[in-house]
Amino acid sequence: MPAHSIFDTLSDTRKRETLAGINVMRFPPGQVLFRAGEHCQGLPLVIKGGVKVQMTGASGHSIVLYRMTADDICTLSIGCLMTGRGYRAEAVVEEDTEAVMIPRPLFDQLMEQSPDFRLGIMESYGRRLDDLMLLVEEVAFHRMDERLEEWLLARASQGQKVLSITHQELGVELGTAREVISRLLKELERKQRVRLARGKIELTGLLCQQGVA
């Protein structure tokens, strides 16, 4: 039985009733859930998997804003749903993902009837605002070399030792240019913290050790 924890607080019959009309969708990596400008059809709940949300600004550059993983709510969609405006960002699946789409009427109904559903939505919103505020601070004030190391470290702590990612993609992650990433990675290679290959970054030495801890 596919589920999202926001339904856990509903009674069993209520839950069955709610989930009756909606079906789980599966998405492969690379699939685009929504694009900038598109209109929102409902509220996506991620059951499992991973989705990155990124935007491309007026400047033509892109930056990853945040990620959704298992049990997440696509908060961004709520705003679009309410105001009727199109998405400002796009969502790209990174790992095989299962999600359900809550249509507007059901969303309204749940908001009306379930205090816990409301709480879940509000909490999710709060977290997202926090994420974005931290991102602003990060982008505005942190050095790129530190941000890059932190990013790699975060991956290392998930147990990944060899990352399959291009410098260009890393540039989008951190909101900078490919050349900047290339130079910083070369510098890290000189410091024996990574080994580089085409499309791959192997974490070694301190970067890897710390990641395990």
Added chain:
Amino acid sequence: MPAHSIFDTLSDTRKRETLAGINVMRFPPGQVLFRAGEHCQGLPLVIKGGVKVQMTGASGHSIVLYRMTADDICTLSIGCLMTGRGYRAEAVVEEDTEAVMIPRPLFDQLMEQSPDFRLGIMESYGRRLDDLMLLVEEVAFHRMDERLEEWLLARASQGQKVLSITHQELGVELGTAREVISRLLKELERKQRVRLARGKIELTGLLCQQGVA
């Protein structure tokens, strides 16, 4: 009768009943509504005035995230209210401001009973997310000289020709250092777009013309 448009959809008796228990508070410029780390006591609704919300990052630098004006809802507070975490930002009054504070129980009650109240909250959240996403893009990819001109232009279009603001404060607005602002302003002065004085920036020439249009 002080009011916030989010109450407009309530029936007159309902509205009277709701507003009975809460009283309008007045704040002078400079007053701090909340600080980073403090806990949220309720949901502030701005009746009139102006409040800026800014955060100071781990780096020790500050940046203005957004502003609240008449009829705004302090969306940030909802997240804090729901999760119980402290504020990550601080709110500073800029103009004489009137606000009401909705205590948690009343907030919960309105969320349960009024679809329009829910809609208003959700819309407000959506706008805030949008604001922050645009800010990320702006900070990450736009040139500082353009951002500065846009900021000045936005003030000009509100009819202000002489701004009372220090370079330091402008640095916080745009998330950069005072020296950077000083140099860019000097450059604008050379281009006859502003006249500078201690604590003042007078908009002239194109910058002013465009502002009026």
Added chain:
DNA sequence: GGAGGTTCAGTGATAAAGTCACACTCGGAT
């Protein structure tokens, strides 16, 4: 009105980051 202190602004030197242009190289595909 001056002395002294504080806030604000200007500027040079240097480092970090972004931009532009172009060369090279690795891995398929034909």
Added chain:
DNA sequence: ATCCGAGTGTGACTTTATCACTGAACCTCC
């Protein structure tokens, strides 16, 4: 084997950030 495109390396230059310091404007207190 050759070709081609995606990925990477790098020099030259611009923009922005940081550090250190100077000087100017304003305030307060005699």
